[in-house]
Amino acid sequence: MTAGDGISSRRTTIYDLARIVGTSPTAVSSVLNGSWKKRRISQKLADRVLSAAEENGYALNIQASVLRREKSNIVGMIIPKYDNRFFGAIAERFEEAARAEGLFPVITCTQRDPDLEVEAARGLLSYQVDCLVACGATNPDHIAELCAANGVATINLDLPGGRAPSIISDSYSGALDLTNVILDACERDLGSRAPLVFIGGRLDDHNTKERRRGFLDAHAARGIEVPEGNVLMPGYAPEKARAVLERMPAQARGIFVNSTITLEGVVQWMQSLPPAEAAAMRYGSFDYDPFGALLPQNVGMVEQDVPSLIAALVARMSDLPNAPIDVTKVPCILRLPQITPPHGAPSHSNRGMPNDHMRS
Amino acid sequence: MTAGDGISSRRTTIYDLARIVGTSPTAVSSVLNGSWKKRRISQKLADRVLSAAEENGYALNIQASVLRREKSNIVGMIIPKYDNRFFGAIAERFEEAARAEGLFPVITCTQRDPDLEVEAARGLLSYQVDCLVACGATNPDHIAELCAANGVATINLDLPGGRAPSIISDSYSGALDLTNVILDACERDLGSRAPLVFIGGRLDDHNTKERRRGFLDAHAARGIEVPEGNVLMPGYAPEKARAVLERMPAQARGIFVNSTITLEGVVQWMQSLPPAEAAAMRYGSFDYDPFGALLPQNVGMVEQDVPSLIAALVARMSDLPNAPIDVTKVPCILRLPQITPPHGAPSHSNRGMPNDHMRS
DNA sequence: CAATTATGCTCTATCGGTTGAGCATCGCAA
DNA sequence: TTGCGATGCTCAACCGATAGAGCATAATTG
Numbered sequence: 001m002t003a004g005d006g007i008s009s010r011r012t013t014i015y016d017l018a019r020i021v022g023t024s025p026t027a028v029s030s031v032l033n034g035s036w037k038k039r040r041i042s043q044k045l046a047d048r049v050l051s052a053a054e055e056n057g058y059a060l061n062i063q064a065s066v067l068r069r070e071k072s073n074i075v076g077m078i079i080p081k082y083d084n085r086f087f088g089a090i091a092e093r094f095e096e097a098a099r100a101e102g103l104f105p106v107i108t109c110t111q112r113d114p115d116l117e118v119e120a121a122r123g124l125l126s127y128q129v130d131c132l133v134a135c136g137a138t139n140p141d142h143i144a145e146l147c148a149a150n151g152v153a154t155i156n157l158d159l160p161g162g163r164a165p166s167i168i169s170d171s172y173s174g175a176l177d178l179t180n181v182i183l184d185a186c187e188r189d190l191g192s193r194a195p196l197v198f199i200g201g202r203l204d205d206h207n208t209k210e211r212r213r214g215f216l217d218a219h220a221a222r223g224i225e226v227p228e229g230n231v232l233m234p235g236y237a238p239e240k241a242r243a244v245l246e247r248m249p250a251q252a253r254g255i256f257v258n259s260t261i262t263l264e265g266v267v268q269w270m271q272s273l274p275p276a277e278a279a280a281m282r283y284g285s286f287d288y289d290p291f292g293a294l295l296p297q298n299v300g301m302v303e304q305d306v307p308s309l310i311a312a313l314v315a316r317m318s319d320l321p322n323a324p325i326d327v328t329k330v331p332c333i334l335r336l337p338q339i340t341p342p343h344g345a346p347s348h349s350n351r352g353m354p355n356d357h358m359r360s
Numbered sequence: 361m362t363a364g365d366g367i368s369s370r371r372t373t374i375y376d377l378a379r380i381v382g383t384s385p386t387a388v389s390s391v392l393n394g395s396w397k398k399r400r401i402s403q404k405l406a407d408r409v410l411s412a413a414e415e416n417g418y419a420l421n422i423q424a425s426v427l428r429r430e431k432s433n434i435v436g437m438i439i440p441k442y443d444n445r446f447f448g449a450i451a452e453r454f455e456e457a458a459r460a461e462g463l464f465p466v467i468t469c470t471q472r473d474p475d476l477e478v479e480a481a482r483g484l485l486s487y488q489v490d491c492l493v494a495c496g497a498t499n500p501d502h503i504a505e506l507c508a509a510n511g512v513a514t515i516n517l518d519l520p521g522g523r524a525p526s527i528i529s530d531s532y533s534g535a536l537d538l539t540n541v542i543l544d545a546c547e548r549d550l551g552s553r554a555p556l557v558f559i560g561g562r563l564d565d566h567n568t569k570e571r572r573r574g575f576l577d578a579h580a581a582r583g584i585e586v587p588e589g590n591v592l593m594p595g596y597a598p599e600k601a602r603a604v605l606e607r608m609p610a611q612a613r614g615i616f617v618n619s620t621i622t623l624e625g626v627v628q629w630m631q632s633l634p635p636a637e638a639a640a641m642r643y644g645s646f647d648y649d650p651f652g653a654l655l656p657q658n659v660g661m662v663e664q665d666v667p668s669l670i671a672a673l674v675a676r677m678s679d680l681p682n683a684p685i686d687v688t689k690v691p692c693i694l695r696l697p698q699i700t701p702p703h704g705a706p707s708h709s710n711r712g713m714p715n716d717h718m719r720s
Numbered sequence: 721c722a723a724t725t726a727t728g729c730t731c732t733a734t735c736g737g738t739t740g741a742g743c744a745t746c747g748c749a750a
Numbered sequence: 751t752t753g754c755g756a757t758g759c760t761c762a763a764c765c766g767a768t769a770g771a772g773c774a775t776a777a778t779t780g
Binding site: 373374375385386388389390392393395399420421422423424425426427428429 | 765766767768769
C-alpha cells in the first residue's frame with residue numbers, strides 16, 4: 001500500500017474506491033464483502049476493486065456495516081480478571097474460537113465489581129453483540145435480564161445462572177479427587193489422618209459450595225469427620241487467607257486451597273513458618289499455575305479444562321437463541337507433581353504433567 | 361426494568377422512546393447523550409425520557425452513534441498473550457485507565473503471530489478506534505503504517521518502533537540491577553565469582569538486546585569476563601530453555617532469566633537435577649510472578665512498573681496526533697525475596713516485598 | 721404595546737455500507 | 751425480426767444517532 005502521508009484527513013470509503021475504479025459504491029461493497037458472485041459482478045471489476053482497496057489501505061467501517069445488517073457477528077465476553085492462568089486462558093481461547101467461527105470477539109474485564117459488570121455488559125450491548133458470554137459473573141441473572149430486554153442471547157461460563165445456559169467445570173468431582181490426593185499425601189508422607197483445612201472463597205459462590213461438598217464427601221468416604229472450624233471461607237484474597245490461617249487448627253497437616261489467588265496467601269503464610277513446621281505440611285489447589293505447581297509441598301492442582309469449556313461454549317452459541325437453559329459440566333484435569341527423573345534421563349511422564357495443555 | 365419477554369424482536373431505539381414519551385427522536389438523543397442542557401431541553405422532558413429509557417432497558421447503538429460522530433472514543437490495543445502477569449496487568453490497567461478517561465477500550469490478543477497482529481489491527485481500525493496501542497508487537501512499524509493510512513494515531517508499548525511514540529521499560533537498568541543481585545547472591549551463598557548464564561529471548565528483540573547489554577555491563581564493572589557461550593537466546597518458550605540448558609557451561613552457578621515464560625523451563629530443568637546440584641544454583645528473572653518469586657533459589661525478580669507505563673501511555677494519548685516520535689523509558693522495580701520473619705512476628709518489610717503493587 | 725430575547729422543541733441531512741428492485745445490453749432461439 | 755433469459759451493473763431506501771438550522775411560543779425590555 002502507499003504509505004499514508006500521515007495527514008490523510010479522512011479514511012478511505014467505498015465511495016472513494018468507487019470513484020477511483022469508476023464504478024458504483026454498491027459494486028465496491030459487494031466485492032469487498034464477498035457477495036459479488038451472487039450479485040453477478042464480473043471477475044474483472046472485482047479484481048480492479050480489490051487492488052484499489054489494497055493500494056489505498058481500505059479498512060471496512062464496521063459501524064456502518066453492522067448498522068445496516070441484522071447480525072453483527074460480534075460476540076462479547078465479560079471476565080472478572082486477567083491476573084491468573086485460568087481467566088487468561090479463557091480469554092485467549094475464546095478469542096481464538098470466535099475468530100475461527102468468523103466472529104469478532106470483544107472481551108472486557110470487570111475487576112470482580114458488580115457495578116462494573118453491568119456497565120460493561122451495557123457497553124457490549126451497545127456494540128450490538130449477537131451474544132454475550134458472562135464469565136464468572138457475580139450476578140449472571142441480572143446480566144441475562146439486561147440482555148433479554150435487548151433481544152440478545154446470553155451464556156454463563158464458569159459460574160451458573162438460572163436464566164441462560166451455563167457451561168461450568170465439574171467442581172464437585174475435581175474437589176473430590178484433589179481432597180483424596182492431599183489426604184493420601186498426608187498419610188503417606190506424614191503419617192497423618194487428620195482432616196484437611198479448606199480455605200478460600202465464599203459460601204454464596206457456587207464453585208465454593210460445590211468444592212466444599214466434594215471436600216466433605218471425600219472425608220466422609222474415609223470416615224474422617226471434619227470439624228466446622230476446618231472450613232475457612234474468607235473470600236479469595238491472599239491477605240484474607242493469611243489472616244485466617246493464623247487461627248488454623250493445630251493438628252491439621254493438609255490444606256485444600258480453593259484458588260490460585262488464595263494459594264498466594266497460603267504460600268506466603270507457610271514461608272513465615274519455621275522450616276521444619278512448613279516441611280510437615282501438604283497442600284493442593286484448585287486451578288493450575290505452572291510456578292505454583294513447582295512449589296515444594298504442593299501435591300496436586302486441579303486444572304479446569306479450558307479448551308473443552310470453550311468448545312462447549314461454542315457449541316451452545318450455535319444453538320442460540322433456542323438453546324435450553326441447562327448446565328453443562330466439564331470435567332477437570334488433575335495435575336500431579338512431576339516425578340523428577342534421574343539427571344539426564346528422558347523426563348518421566350505421568351497423568352497431567354506440567355507440559356500438557358500448555359501453550360499451543 | 362420490565363423483564364424482556366425473551367422474544368422482544370427488536371432492540372429499543374430512540375424512535376421507540378420518542379413515541380412512548382411523545383416527543384422527537386432528537387430530544388431523546390440529546391437527553392441520553394447529555395447534550396440536552398446545551399440544546400435547551402426542559403428538565404421535565406429529560407426526566408420523562410430517562411425513566412422511559414430505564415423502563416425499556418434502552419442501550420445506545422454505538423454503531424449508529426459512532427458513525428455519525430467525528431470521534432469514536434474507542435481506543436484499541438493489541439497484546440501478544442494473556443498468559444503472564446505482565447500482559448495481564450497491562451490489559452487490566454489499560455481498560456481501567458481508558459474508562460477513567462471516558463473512553464471505551466477494546467483489546468485483542470495476537471498470540472505472538474505477526475499475521476494475526478496485522479489482522480487484529482485491521483479489525484480494530486474497522487471499529488474506528490481513535491488510537492491504537494501496539495503492545496509487544498513484532499513489527500510495530502507495519503502497524504503504524506497501516507494506521508497512518510487510515511489517519512489513526514498509534515503508540516507502541518513494551519517494544520519500541522520508529523514511526524510512533526513508544527513507551528517502554530528501562531530494560532538496561534533493570535538488567536544491570538538484576539545481574540548484580542544474582543552475582544552478589546552467588547558470591548555470598550556459594551562463594552562463586554563465575555560469570556552468569558543469560559537465557560531467553562532473541563537478539564532481534566529490543567528488550568533482549570537491552571537486557572543482554574545490562575547483563576554484560578554489570579559483569580564488566582566487576583571485571584568478570586562473559587564467554588559467548590554463556591548467552592543463550594533460543595526464544596522464550598520453556599522447552600527451548602530446557603533444551604539449551606542441557607549444554608550449560610559446567611562452572612556456571614547463576615542464571616539470568618529473560619522472562620517468566622522462560623523461567624518455567626529453567627525451573628523444570630532445575631527440578632530434574634540432583635537436589636544437591638540444584639541447591640548450588642541461583643537465578644533471577646525479568647518480569648514478576650508471585651509464585652515464581654517464592655521458588656527456592658530465586659534471588660530476585662525485576663517487575664515492570666505497569667501503572668507507570670499506563671500512566672505514561674495515557675499522557676501520550678492526550679497529546680495525539682501531534683506527539684513527537686520519541687521513546688519514554690519507565691524504570692523497573694527490583695523485587696527481592698521476602699525475608700521470612702520469625703514465626704508469629706509481624707511480617708518484615710523490605711523493598712518490593714510480594715504485597716506491594718499487587719491487586720488494588 | 722411593539723421589539724427583542726430566551727426557552728423548548730422539531731426537521732432534515734448525514735455518517736458508510738447493505739439490500740431489494742430495477743435497468744440496460746448481449747446472445748441466442750424461434 | 752421479435753422474444754426471452756442471462757449477464758453486469760446502478761439506484762434509492764434504510765439502519766440509528768447526531769448536529770445544524772429553524773420555528774413556534776413565552777418572557778422580558780424599552
